[in-house]
Amino acid sequence: MSFVHLHVHSEYSLLDGFSNIKKLVRRAKELDMPALALTDHGTMFGMIEFYNAAMSEEIKPILGLETYLAARTMKERDPQEDKKSFHLVLLAENATGYQNLLKIASAAQLEGFYYYPRVDHEFIASHAQGLIATSACMSGEIPRLIQQDNLAEAARRLDWYYQVFGSDNFFLELQNHNFKELEVVNQALRELGRRFKSRFVATNDVHYIEQKDARFQDIMLAIQTGTVLTDPKRLRMTGDTYYLRSPAEMAALFSDMPEALTNTLRIAERCSVDLSFKGYHLPLFTVPEGHTPQSYLQSLCEAGLARRYGARANDPEVRQRLDYELGVIHTMGFDAYFLIVWDLCRYAREQGIWYNVRGSGNGSVVAYALDITLVEPLQHGLIFERFLNPGRISMPDIDLDFRDDCRAEMLEYTAKRYGDDKVAQIITFGTLGARAAIRDVGRVMDIPLSEVDRVAKLIPNIPGKPVTIPQVLEENEEFKQIYASQPYLKELIDTAAEMEGVVRNAGTHAAGVVITDKPVVEYLPLHRPTGAMADESPIKTVTQFEMGVLESLGILKVDFLGLATLSIMARACDLIKQRHGVEFTLDNIPTDDSATYALLGRGETAGVFQVEGSGMRRWLMQMKPRSLENVIAMVALFRPGPMDFIPGYVRRMHGEEKVDYRHPMLESIFEETYGYPVYQEQLMFAVIKLAGYTAPEADDLRKAIAKKIKDKLLKHREKFIEGAAKHNIDEKTAAAIFDDWEEFARYGFNKSHAADYGIIAVQTAYLKLHYTVEYMTALLSVTQNDTDKVALYVADCRRMGIAVEPPDVNASGWDFTIQDEPDGKSVIRFGLGAVKNVGHGPVEAILQGRQDKPFGDINDFARRVDLRQVGKRALESLVRVGALVSFGSRPALLAGLDLILSISASHFRAADQGQMSLFGAHTGVIEEITLPKVASEIDRREMLNWERELIGLYISDHPLSPVMDVLTQVVTHFSGQLSEAVHQEKVRVAGLVTRQRTHQTKTGKMMAFVTLEDVQGAIELIVFPRVWDQYSELLEPERIVLVEGRVDTSGGDPKVFADSVTTEFKVTGPIEPDAPAAPRVTRPPAGNGRPGVPVPKVKTEPAKPDTTRPQPRQTAPPAARKAQPVPPPPEAFPAGWRVDEVVPGGFVLEGEHVPPSVTSAPPEEPATSARSDEEIETTPPESFLAAATEPPAPPEPATQPMPSATSLPVMDEPPVVHPVPPYILAPGASSESKELYMITVSLRPSPDKMRDNLRLRQAYGILISYPGSDRFALQIYERNRGYRIEFPNFTTAACPELIARLNALVGAENIVIEKLTIL
Secondary structure (H helix, E strand, O other): OOOOOEEOOOOOOOOOOOHHHHHHHEEEEEEEOEEEEOOOEEEOOOHHHHHHHHHHHEEEEEEEEEEEEEOOOOOOOOOOOOOOEEEEEEEOHHHHHHHHHHHHHHHHHHHEEEOOOEHHHHHHOOOOOEEEEOOOOEEEHHHHHHOOOOOHHHHHHHHHHHHHHHHHOOOEEEEOOOOOHHHHHHHHHHHHHHHOOOEEEOOOOEEEOOOOHHHHHHHHHHHHHHHOOOOOOOOOOOOOOOOOHHHHHHHOOOOOOOHHHHHHHHHHOOOOOOOOOOOOOOOOOOOOOOOHHHHHHHHHHHHHHHHHHHHHOOHHHHHHHHHHHHHHHHHHHOOHHHHHHHEEEEEEEEOOOOEEEEEEHHHHHHHHHOOOOOOOOOOOOOOOOHHOOOOOOOOOOOOEEEOOOOOHHHHHHHHHHHHHEEEEEEEEEEEOOHHHHHHHHHHHHHOHHHHHHHOOOOHHHHHOOOOOOHHHHHOOOOHHHHHHHHHHHHHHHHHHHOOOOOOOEEEEEEEEEOOOOOHHHHHOEEEEOOOOOOOOOOOOEEEEHHHHHHHHHEEEEEEEEEEEHHHHHHHHHHHHHHOOOOOOOOOOOOOOOOOHHHHHHOOOOOOOOOOHHHHHHHHHHHOOOOHHHHHHHHHHHOOOOOOHHHHHHHHHHHHOOOOOOHHHHHHHHHHOOOOOOEEEHHHHHHHHHHHOOOHHHHHHHHHHHHHHHHHHHHHHHHHHHHHHHHOOOOHHHHHHHHHHOHHHHHHHHHHHHHHHHHHHHHHHHHHHHHHHHHHHHHHHHHOOOOOHHHHHHHHHHHHHHOOEEEOOOOOOOOOOOEEOOOOOOHHHHHHHHHHOOHHHHHHHHHHHHOOOOOOOOOHHHHHHHHHHHHHHHHHHHHHHOOOOOHOOOOOHHHHHHHHHHHHHHHHHHHHOOOOOOOOOOOOOOOOOOOOOOOOOOOOOEEEEEEEHHHHOOOOHHHHHHHHHHHHHHHOOHHHHHHHHHHOOOOEEEEEEEEEEEEEEOOOOEEEEEEEEOOOOOOEEEEEOOOHHHHHHOOOOOEEEEEEEEEEEOOOOOOOEEEEEEEEEOOOOOOOOOHHHHOOOOOOOOOOOOOEEOOOOOEEEEEEEEEOOOOOOOOOHHHHHHHHOOOOOOOOOOOOOOHHHHHHHOEEEEEEEOOOOOOOOOOEEEEEOOOOOOOHHHOOOOOHHHHHHHOOOOOOOOOOOOOOOOOHHHOOOOOOOOOOOOOOOOOOOOOOOOOOOOEEEEEEOOOHHHHHHHHHHHHHHHHHHHOOOOEEEEEEEEEEEEEEEEEOOOOOOOOHHHHHHHHHHHHHHEEEEEEEEEEE
């Protein structure tokens, strides 16, 4: 006979269920069961997934719930009386019963939750219609009374159930799990049943699918309850029999009660609930009298079209697109949807809340006309069907970004506009990932943490690309070895593989909100809000169904996302309006400003939306974007996969690589991305043009490719080849094109999204460039709780010459503010809100006391600010960061803190009571605060550490300040310049050790990850075992160290692989590059540059006028140039300044003696001796020879100061400028492709050595960041000598932008451009 399980738990019974729904239904199908119920504990999380799975397997779904009955009422919460609840199984017989299940599951969460989601007898009685109930398991009310030997009360309770549900709808549940207590309960239930003429039903309280799964379910219980498997007192099931038993097994167990089996089939026949799609439940939108939703939408679009397009409003392309979209929208029934989203955006505009739409919604002209979107779709080639496809019935999805500090206001408006009961947030479920499964299983199995950690760390942790344990076991050899090494590790991995993917907890979606026409509970069960933001959200309910199933129920979902960038932009534009009278919005911030693209090309992108990461910054510096389209492309390309195309894109953009197309018809579509298929919209346009697809068909192909739907792809392949033939494209070419597109899923990106984010990126760059102080102030205010970002942006401000001043109770507000100085400069003042332990209350009290008049002294401060509202902790933090330093020293203020608080409290207490102070002006006695004299000052380092601890960075000074003069002599890169270093370049860095984390390698050796901090930011060191063994004692926190090593840029942000560490700062020699990185420096041979390779002769000639090339300075023929000296350097570079420390990849071709400028030197400061002319002609400086040959022993530190410029004798003869040395072409290079130029930049010293070093690096960086075939050299003056450095492995492109940047850096008089002619 057959049988139906009516008491079944899935993994959504979060405490103890271990049944995956799809596997559960599949197993029921295998057992030939006609139906199956789902009755999870207290929730309906998996109900729609279960319904769909059952229908697909042609099994009847029975929708149910095992609810918790409160011991007394659902409102009472006494820990003694109300902690325990009873179980009751409820099954929906019909639609009314399902509606009551929704209400019971919702009320249990929202009103009755106390340890468990509970309802009470009264609530059940009022919602019993359409439900079939069973007495449940051993935790049911009647079974528990039987266990308590209270049969009389059990009989009374049973009578109540019959009164509520009726004799046809209440069943006594029998189970058989082979333990004594259950046998006693079953016997008593049979006796009660005879008295009440009850009907019985057999169940198995299913918690897992197969009997072998009992162990995994037991481990899940231990994970959820935080216990180990060996704990004898932990929660566990009574055996391994709670699985989906077969009908035959159930028949054997209940052979003496066959009616209990038959009743399961009868109940299954009675239960029938249809959850199929029945239309959309859009909220009611009231339109003006005389309008329908369709006509009102049309009228809004007409007005918007005239406003948005102006003279183009009647352009046929615009008009036809609008009419087409409105027709599709109306046919699909979404007029009200667009009106609802328009209304939200209208409210945001009226309230001054900046908003933006991300994603495919930007492809709609209707949305653009309604001011919903900011991107004009026709200009950017965006396709409406990518957003709303008439051939695929699905709800539109517009994702709204609002200012993150105003998101709650938008949620509140939505709840008030449509009703609190018609709005809810959306639930999410956390699952057990591969790494988490290893760690959790290892913990409950009590395996040593170090062993578990070793296994877990071998599993890649790639955001957005999770890998499974079986995948790792197949691909990772080390993981395989561990798996085979020890039985207990094999057991750990096998068990974790079974556990991964199991639902573990419920949370709230960050953005999703549903809005309905009727109360949400009529469509969905509701859950209580969870997480840290639960109390702050104005929407107090959450759906029990996750986002993926809502559309199948016809529920409208809107994403309310909070975007900090919009807050930054809005605040910056408010400041701009206040200070300059210029009003900016997202509609009018320019995106065609050439200076803005130059800023992006220079990589000055800290705080610029989407492009401030080091990886993106590097590519932008290579790309040199010239237009918005370039930035949009970079937003789309900068992802795993398409990132491989960036170098080729850049080369093609600069004309260095030919663009090829498989067919000429593809050129017009892919030329904007130089032949690379970057956007999904390009594919759609291509199939429309080449094969005659309609737009909906093209979108269907896009989706099939993205999701790799094989059967659809085969049909589309045939369709495409057939359609392409009609356009005279042969079958082979068409097949090759389609094959190319099958890889499109790996790199195709939604251009609608990229265009939107690209525009905001350019707009933020514009604000940063042209309104720097305002933008950086807003940026710091919005990010003030992220100390790492504050430190980064403060360093960027200082780089741009903007001072950031410490917090001050006399000048600071809550946020960062702009302070205009008497000299006309503007500085940024730290906000008091950025200080840890200081909340809104204390700051408000200080600002209220200050108002428009600064505090005169500590007494004035204590009398005007009620320090009771500030509190000791907040006041102490303000003192420690120096916010009260104008009233006295920090140590004195800390010593007198209690006195200050006491006098302020007594003053305001008297004022509150309407009394006059005992000490006041009228008495002639003033109650003064006199700060105590501090015996010993607090160490300066300690005060700086207070700043670092409380505001995230050193603000008044830096621990490195005492050694900065030395550091600038010895380091090659500060933290802010590491991203400019090439991969594996040798560097020397220095800083304060702030963090240290040790790690044991798989061979048992110790290594470490160390963070250094210098004046510009943080430097991450990786210290491998050999180096750690040697230098670990030096890498202690608070130590200032000098580190030599190699830069690693492979992972994005640069790191330094440490080779050596010292605390001695006497290094005066250059950092030695690796031998393979620099060629041996010898005089170029007179003949061929290398054996067997002919070298064409090269001569130099004056550059002819060329309008395409800049002419900063006229060059003369070589003969004339020999008679013209380069302007002499005004003074020598300081001691220790080494060219080769800061310019990688170059070598010196020649040197020359540069005359000093005055006559004599003091005897105690001997001048450096000059070399002979012969030596100058044949030998480059020792430092460069050393760099090219074997590393020498470290040089002795210099003990004599360099002579000053005023102490050296004057030479009569001017320095000689040598002609450009022969230019040797690489083998195979074309000598006829284009004219080549040599750019020579002269660099002269200043008294500021650090500035000189930076200037040299900047010149080098500018030159190599313009891809081209022209050569360049640096003419360097060092210690009264001049050196010409060539870079044989690097090239540049002489162009007006390059020369303009070099002019700004070194002056036009220091740039020479010469034309190279290949003979």
